[in-house]
Amino acid sequence: MIHQNILLLLLPSHHIAFGAQAKVSPFSPCQANHRLVAFFPHRLRSSLSRPIALASFDSEILQEGLNRVLPAGSVLPKKYSTSAKEITVREALNSALDEEMSADPKVFLMGEEVGEYQGAYKISKGLLEKYGPERVLDTPITEAGFAGIGVGAAYYGLRPIVEFMTFNFSMQAIDHIINSAAKSNYMSAGQISVPIVFRGPNGAAAGVGAQHSQCFGAWYAHVPGLKVLTPYSSEDARGLLKAAIRDPDPVVFLENELLYGESFPVSAEALDSSFCLPIGKAKIEREGKDVTITAFSKMVGYALQAADVLSTEGISAEVINLRSIRPLDRATINASVRKTNRLITVEEGFPQHGVGAEICMSVVEESFEYLDAPVERIAGADVPMPYAANLERMAVPQVDDIVRAAKRACYRAVPLAAAA
Amino acid sequence: MVLGRVFEDMCAQMYYRGKMFGFVHLYNGQEAVSTGFIKLLEARDSVVSTYCDHVHAVSKGVPPRAVMAELFGKATGCCRGQGGSMHMFSAQHNLLGGFTFIGEGIPVATGAAFSSKYCHEVLKESTPNRLDVTVAFFGDGTCNNGQFFECLNMAQLELWKLPIVFVVENNLWAIGMPHLRATSDPEIWKKGPAFGMPGVHVDGMDVLKVREVAIEAIARARRGEGPTLVECETYRFRGHSLADPDELRKPDEKASYAARDPITALRKYILDKELASAAELKIIEKKVDAVIEDTVEFADSSPLPPWSQLLENIFADPKGFGIGPDGKYRCEDPKFIEGTSLSLESCLPANHLHRCLIPSESSIRPNSIKVRHG
Numbered sequence: 001m002i003h004q005n006i007l008l009l010l011l012p013s014h015h016i017a018f019g020a021q022a023k024v025s026p027f028s029p030c031q032a033n034h035r036l037v038a039f040f041p042h043r044l045r046s047s048l049s050r051p052i053a054l055a056s057f058d059s060e061i062l063q064e065g066l067n068r069v070l071p072a073g074s075v076l077p078k079k080y081s082t083s084a085k086e087i088t089v090r091e092a093l094n095s096a097l098d099e100e101m102s103a104d105p106k107v108f109l110m111g112e113e114v115g116e117y118q119g120a121y122k123i124s125k126g127l128l129e130k131y132g133p134e135r136v137l138d139t140p141i142t143e144a145g146f147a148g149i150g151v152g153a154a155y156y157g158l159r160p161i162v163e164f165m166t167f168n169f170s171m172q173a174i175d176h177i178i179n180s181a182a183k184s185n186y187m188s189a190g191q192i193s194v195p196i197v198f199r200g201p202n203g204a205a206a207g208v209g210a211q212h213s214q215c216f217g218a219w220y221a222h223v224p225g226l227k228v229l230t231p232y233s234s235e236d237a238r239g240l241l242k243a244a245i246r247d248p249d250p251v252v253f254l255e256n257e258l259l260y261g262e263s264f265p266v267s268a269e270a271l272d273s274s275f276c277l278p279i280g281k282a283k284i285e286r287e288g289k290d291v292t293i294t295a296f297s298k299m300v301g302y303a304l305q306a307a308d309v310l311s312t313e314g315i316s317a318e319v320i321n322l323r324s325i326r327p328l329d330r331a332t333i334n335a336s337v338r339k340t341n342r343l344i345t346v347e348e349g350f351p352q353h354g355v356g357a358e359i360c361m362s363v364v365e366e367s368f369e370y371l372d373a374p375v376e377r378i379a380g381a382d383v384p385m386p387y388a389a390n391l392e393r394m395a396v397p398q399v400d401d402i403v404r405a406a407k408r409a410c411y412r413a414v415p416l417a418a419a420a
Numbered sequence: 421m422v423l424g425r426v427f428e429d430m431c432a433q434m435y436y437r438g439k440m441f442g443f444v445h446l447y448n449g450q451e452a453v454s455t456g457f458i459k460l461l462e463a464r465d466s467v468v469s470t471y472c473d474h475v476h477a478v479s480k481g482v483p484p485r486a487v488m489a490e491l492f493g494k495a496t497g498c499c500r501g502q503g504g505s506m507h508m509f510s511a512q513h514n515l516l517g518g519f520t521f522i523g524e525g526i527p528v529a530t531g532a533a534f535s536s537k538y539c540h541e542v543l544k545e546s547t548p549n550r551l552d553v554t555v556a557f558f559g560d561g562t563c564n565n566g567q568f569f570e571c572l573n574m575a576q577l578e579l580w581k582l583p584i585v586f587v588v589e590n591n592l593w594a595i596g597m598p599h600l601r602a603t604s605d606p607e608i609w610k611k612g613p614a615f616g617m618p619g620v621h622v623d624g625m626d627v628l629k630v631r632e633v634a635i636e637a638i639a640r641a642r643r644g645e646g647p648t649l650v651e652c653e654t655y656r657f658r659g660h661s662l663a664d665p666d667e668l669r670k671p672d673e674k675a676s677y678a679a680r681d682p683i684t685a686l687r688k689y690i691l692d693k694e695l696a697s698a699a700e701l702k703i704i705e706k707k708v709d710a711v712i713e714d715t716v717e718f719a720d721s722s723p724l725p726p727w728s729q730l731l732e733n734i735f736a737d738p739k740g741f742g743i744g745p746d747g748k749y750r751c752e753d754p755k756f757i758e759g760t761s762l763s764l765e766s767c768l769p770a771n772h773l774h775r776c777l778i779p780s781e782s783s784i785r786p787n788s789i790k791v792r793h794g
Contacts, residue, residue, distance in 0.1 A: 105543055133579060134542050140577075145527050145570030152468075152531020155516055158538060175521055180528055186733050187518070188509030189500035193736035224734050248736040 084265030092234035092266070093123045093255065096241040097161065099273045101131055104159065107245055108135040110146055111163030111200075120165045121201060121260055147173030147198070151180045154196040159245060164200035167216045167254060174219075181250035182225030197244045199253035202230075203297060203348045204396050206258065210384035215349030217296065220252040221326040221358070227251045227279055228326040230296040233264040236323055239277030247279060256298045282329035284336070288318035291406050292336040294359055295346040296322040299397065303346055306402035315410055325355055333359060334367045341372040342409040346402055351379035376405040421451040421627065421683050422708050424475035427484060428658075430712050431474065431491060435662045439720070440491050444505045445472040449625075449657035452682035453589050454479045456630030456652075457555050460638055466514040466554045468529035471506035473518050476557060481513045488715040494722035501725045502733070522558065522594075523565035526586070529556035530571045533584035533641075540644075551583040553641045558587075561594030563608045572615040572649065581646035585637045586612075588651045589624065595660040596668045612649030624652030625680040628689070655680075 087095075101107045108131075113120045115128040115138040128136040139146040143164065150160035164170045170177060177198055185193045204213040221228045227249055231237040237255070244251040269275060285300060286307050295303040300321045307317040318336050322329065337343050343363055345356030356377040363375060381395040428446040435444050447454065458467060458479035469476040477487050482498050490497025491505050498510050507518035516532060519525040536552040539545045562568050575582040588608050592599045600606050612619025618640075622633045630652060637648040655677035659666030690696050 108538070108542075134538070137579075140570075140573060142570035142574065144567045145530070145574055148524065148527020148567065149531035149534055149571075149574065152516070152528035152533070153535040153538065154531070155528065156532055156535035156539075158535050175524055176527065179521060180517075180519065180524060184509070184517070185736055187499060187503040187507040188511070189502045189729075190733040190736070191499070191509055191511035192516070195736075227735070 084267060085271065086263040086265050087234045087271075088261055088263050089231070089234050089237045089255070090121070090123055090260040092237040092264075093241055093260075094125055094127075095271075096238045096245075097124060097127060098130070100242055100245040101127065101135065103273070104245075105135075106157065107159040107161065108137065108153075109161045109163065110137040110139055110150060111161075112139055112141060112165050114138060114163050119163075121257060123255075123260070124163070143169050143172035144176060147176040148180060150196050150198075151176050151184070151194055154181070154194040154250075155184070155192050157195070159195050159197075161197045161199060161245060164198065166205075166212055166257070167200050167202040168212050168214055170198065170200070170216065177220070177226070177250070177252065178223050182223050185249070186225060193248050194250045195248045197241075197247075197251045197253055199241070199244070199255060201257040201260070202254035203256050204380070204385055204392070207387060207389060207392060208385075209387050213385035215254075215347065215380065216252075217254055217325050217347065218349055218354045218358075220254075221328075221355060222353075223326075225250065226326060227324070228254065229279065229324050230254045230322060232259070232297055232300040232321050232323070233266075235264065235266050235270045236277065236283075236321070238266070238270055239275055240279070240323060243276045243279050246276065251279075254297065259298055259301075262301075277323070280324050280327040280329055282323050282332040283321045284318060284332065285321045286317070286319040288316040288340065290316045290340055291342040291344060291409050292318045292320060292333070292340045293344045293346060293402065293406065294320045294322055294333055294356075296325055296355070297348065299346045299348055302397065302399050303402055305399045306406065309399065309403050310406050313407075313412075315406060315412070317406055322355075328358065328362065330362045330366065334363060337363050337367050338370045341370055342406075343371070344376040344378060344402065344405045344409055346378045346397055348380050348396055351377060351382055354379050373409045373411065376409050378402055378405055421455045421686065422705055423484065423711065424451045424454065424478060425683060426705075426708050426712050427474060427478060427487075427715075430488075430716060432658070432662060434491070434716065440505070441493070442504060442506075443471065443661050443663070444491070445661045446658045447472055447475040447656070449677065449681065450589055450591060450654045451475060452627035452630050452686075453557070453587065453624045453652045453654055456627050457557075457585070457587060457634045457638075460631065460634050461553065461555065464514060464552050465638075466516050466529070466532045466552065468516045468525040468532065468554065468556045469508070469518060470522060470525055470558055470562075471518070471520045472559075473506070473508045473515075477508040477510065477513075477515055477518075480510070480515045482508065482510045482515055484711060484715045485718045486510075488719040489722050492719040492722070493724070494719055495725040495729070496718070496722040500729065502729070522562040523567035526556050526558060526562070526567055526571045529554045530575050530582060530584060533575065533582035533647075534580070536583050537580065537644075551642050551644055553638050554582075554584045555638075556584060556586050557589060559594060560588060560590040560592065560599040560608065561597065561602065563588060563590075563611065564603055569611075569615075572611065572617070572647070575647040576616045581644065583641035583644065584647045585634075585641055586647060586649045588649070589654055590651055591654050591656045593656070593660070593669060595664065598668075607651075609649060609651040617647045617649055619649040619651070621651045621653065624654030625677070625682050625685065627682050627686055657681075 097109065109124055109127060114124045115133060115136045118125040124136065147162055150162040153160050181194045181196055203215040217228065217230060220226055227247065229240045229244055229251060231240045241253060244253050285304060288307065293303045293307065303319045307319050310317045318340055320333060320336055345359045347355045356379055360375040360377060363371065378397045378401050380397065383395060385395055386392055425448060428448050431440060431444060431446060434440045454475045458476065467476055467480050474487055478484050486498040487508065490499055490501060490503060490508065493501045493504065495501055498508060503509060503518060506520045508515060509517050516528060517525060533554040540551055574580060575584055590599065590608060594602065609619035609621040620633050623629050633650055637650055640648055657678060687701060690701065691698060
């Protein structure tokens, strides 16, 4: 036990393995690993006398350390499974792109810095070397131009993946996403379909200011003719990106910058090259019976944390990871609400005309009699994103907000001493 | 050209009789540009146009009946009435629209040219020196738009050199905004060399001169030497659209261009050079009139689209993952979510243009997956 600790201190941080089969790849920034190494010296003296089980993080000391060191609202799940492999969302996306490009020569990637820079967020790392400059195209800074070029190429059956450095820049190309990609199949009465994927990070990052922080889920989900996907975990990222690339319709694939470095356990099936997730199906991340919380992208992590907090207070929350906001999986949401009778919708974007508004209306239309409380909508603040860190924290939903909303929905503004 | 002119005149008549509605933009006076370029193209070459696309459609080979029916909003139209005057698409004739936002068609055309290059270089599916060419038509107003410049730049990139011809139909007016007021340097052909491609100015009222330039530009593109910018000086005899009172243009300007009517000029040329007699030309005109009459009758008697068509064709594949070999939606297969391996070819409902597909796939017609509810 003691020698294990010393061994850990001596190893370079990125070689620390969590569990026997966990793979740590060169792609992941290994944030958690760095912090553990930093943490160890402080506790080494006391830990020398205590065996620390590194195989699972039921260990109190490590858990405490993680809670202190990680930023509020980290999306790392609390329990690591020892047998599952873990990959980051970045690796998941990279492997999905790699596999689809190798399976189908008509797939190509286009965007700013996707080639020689290895991707602005390193999502397309290694692809230029593997597929060459004819399939991994660095474009000039001309979103409208290259989005339209992607659409024209898709008209002829090629499968472009157009990367926007962030979806904020997609506003320069939104004419093509909506008017030429989304509407072409309809306008041509089915003669010309557009098998294109528009992908990139969406939503708030950390301290990037008003013009780089908007969530475009509601904007794109508004348009008939688009499919809009919002992955959360690595499995989601892999499965949904592969599905999006294979899909013959235009897909808007909204990733999240803060999730790129997060690791999630993935099953062997998810790592198979033919793995795909269906578009339009939500996933119930956590089953519960008292209140339904719907969320997408980064907010799923927050919702899961809120569910943990709520469970200590006797409220069992069901967390739905929407995965796809157009088409919205109304069946799953309604079935869940009919079970729990209460609904909280969580999203990062602006509240007015947002995704939560649509979910609320869907539930009112289909499951009104089952609702025992008004639907609660948690969204970002109705302001352009401020820069100051404390204001930014207030402008984005936090775990506390979700917890409070759930309690309001359960008519329990004050926590009960014991569950009824 | 005569077909185009008579067609457009008939459109005006039909509009004023209430058979056509919405926005209709007529091409009278500009026929030389359309005929000069499109008649040199092969079936597999593509044309991308703007909202002023009736004559481009007819020149490219879309049957006038289908175009007129589309304008009337009938189910027999080339887009089954879904597109209308401004959104003519024909996969069979490689007519890629029909875009209303000016400048919107240029990147799509550039993408079509890109796909031609990609098929040749990456997929190794076309013969060298025989790239499929794309011709993009747009107006003088578009030449001040960002997307125009973005595409001139990208088409000429070192690695790209796309097989496209950018044709500017400079009719000097963008609705009521004259070209000279809107543009700092009005000579549009000069913008080509600024991006490293040849820029040519040609008299767009003379179909033979346009044709000369077109021959070279299209041949250049086909050989893989890259894009050309051709500025055709032309004029529209009618207003911007049928709702435009056209009060700002001076009568003497209109008269001077009317004197240069491309059809009259070509007729004179033919008669002078004795390539055909006046009687033969009369026969052609009568034939065209008959065709147009028939077209109107066809469109008139065609049915309106069925109500079920409202929700069709939003997606090629609303449920995702396409149709399996058994003809059912793949995602309805309960084994599907287990991640069983998918054959990519069968994932593709083939309702897109067939350039890069092997012949057997291109025989799959979209009608087999006709009814799709979004």
